[in-house]
Amino acid sequence: MPIKRRTGAVFALLTTSALLAAGCSGGDGETPSADELYKNPVTLTWWHNASQDGPGKTYWEKVAKDFSALHPTVTIKQEGIETNQLQRTRLPAALLTSDPPDIFQAWGGGEMREQVEADYLKDVTEQTKTEVGGIGKAAEIWAVDGKQYGLPYKLGIEGIWYNKEMFARAGIAGPPTTFDELNDAVTKLKAINVVPIAVGAGDKWPAAHWWYNFALRACSVDTLKKASVETVFDDPCFTKAGQDLKAFIDTKPFQNNFIATPGQNDPTSANGLLANGKAAMELMGDWNRGTLDTVAADKAALGKFIGWFPVPAIANSAGDPKAALGGGDGFACAKNAPAECVEFLKYIVSPEVQKEYAGLNIGLPVAKGSESVIADTALKSVLEATANTTYLQLWLDTAFGSTVGQAMNDSIVAIFAGSGSPEKVVEAMKQAARK
């Protein structure tokens, strides 16, 4: 029967294409041992978050090219993916498959802990001892149970960016060092009709960071460490953080309708308010110097008035007054990535490469010695404070993992909106930990 033969042919075609498809997806499985390093040609796939054209993307392209020039057996295939897409969908999905990228963006903390528990990551403790020594305690963010799984290339702490000219006009003597002084500054700024503090509560995390800082002041370092590892939030200091925040919000230090104000990237954002002289302060991470620049109408004026001071201390609290919140960006290698991956990771954080990164002004470098390149006075004070920090607590939403992080941020925003309460934040965190 001719028909039968035709169906047979169709079947054959389908099977062949299926086989072909399967054949294409397999392939680069070989993992050379350390002594075979740079002997066989390897291709490293690299996923980072510099998706938009700009200094960051150009920089990574150059880093990859330079590394291949040094080691001709290594080809690097890179892909820049927007952060949210990379972190929330692309990476988790790719890590579930048998063919994840070899080296990829890693933010450390709770997410890394989960990835380690799922056996996704390569243990690089032995190979990176020197680098970790150079980075210091902050490298612990990319370690789980004492083992190193990734390295940061940028790192910084958060603090308050402020307008020096407005402070002078309001008659504020110097940057506040305690919350009482900060409250005093808020009153003085209101007296000269200036929005004291801009907050991008619309994006949730900029508002949540205020709570994080109250928690950092209210909780002992041990409590915070335990909370990060075990996601247990029974200590009353977490409720205290919410109470302190509520009292602070009640002094009305923020701009109107802050619940709809975005955090950064456009002139109507909290960033834009500070950059264009419409607000006096903003709590934000070390990257803010660059983002302020992008939304400022007059960059020269911004450069003159912008200053930075660490988050003030709270008198008689359990927290370490010299502890700071911070975080950074790093990379990790997949479990089955070739050994060259670790070499590339080390190359990225080597002082020469880091020096170039520091010169871009898009983030603070981690390697000792590379910071000499930084000229901006505000950034210099961030660097200085980062160095003087006794304990660097990773952003709580990253430290506790996305699930607790999101529930925590949502319920903190509810306090800002007037519908939440300190107790509800803790309750939501406990509930999310069980989800």
Added chain:
Amino acid sequence: MTSINQTLDPAGGASASPAGLRPARRRPFSRAAENRRKWYEIIGLTTPAIIVYVMFVLVPMGFAVYYSLFRWRGVGPPTEFVGLDNYTLAFQDPIFLDALRNNAIIVVGSLLIQGPIALAVALLLNRRFRGRTVFRLLVFVPYVLAEVTVGIMWKLILTDGGTVDALLRSLGLGSLVQAWLADLNVVIWTLLLVLTWKYVGFAIILLLAGLSNVPHELTEAAEIDGANWWQIQRHITLPLLGPTIRIWMFLSIIGSLQVFDVIWVTSVPAVRSLGASATMATYMVDNGFFARLWGYGNAVAVILFVISFVAALLFQRFLLRRDIEGAITTRRVN
């Protein structure tokens, strides 16, 4: 050529298959063989579409149902079976209930606001006047714009001290100024207006197409009988427009239940997470991807699907029945 060959074909096959081109040497097909051939043709022509449909619609749906039964954060394969817990959790979450309420507001609001506006504008644009084409085009523009563009545009217009506020103030209506996107009690109505602006053009175009199918003879006859314009619209045009209106309602309801992009872009994350502007779809993405509750997110997806599916079935059963029955009887007569 083909038609000649086909008439010569003893089997009288209507297909343009190579078989039809070599009639002389073929033995006539038996009825069974012809039937079989017809089935092979159906299978051959629909298989690619069916494969795509099964792979990209049915299989993912099956996976969604499967994953929704696990406590799973997307790291490693799902292992912790929790039965229907994720579904119970969803209905216990006040934010999800807010999302449901918002979807209901959008479904009903879209029908009640867009329906009358679209009908009025369509009737107006169906009359002959200068510049009619230009108006028809203008009315349709918002629908053609990409959702994200619309979202960003309205976000800028509605921002604190933005265009809308300035306009109201210059009209002496400053007291009406609201925190359009920040006030938790106002935001859903603001979004409903944006959605109306965006989708009313689609309703108008559908109704215009429906109106062009209303036979001119009927309205002319009514005119001769002395009916005025209003009477003609009420007793002739509207009843004949019934099927079009019902189809539009159907599409509007399903679209409102699944609405995502305009809401996602226009409303800010904080307001969404407080429930004020969340819909089932935004709630699903916020929880599934951003809180990384993959199992739970899948459960929300299944709930959204079931609600849409039931709404579609009920609508077909009670409102579209006449239209569908009409179609079936017509075929039977042939």
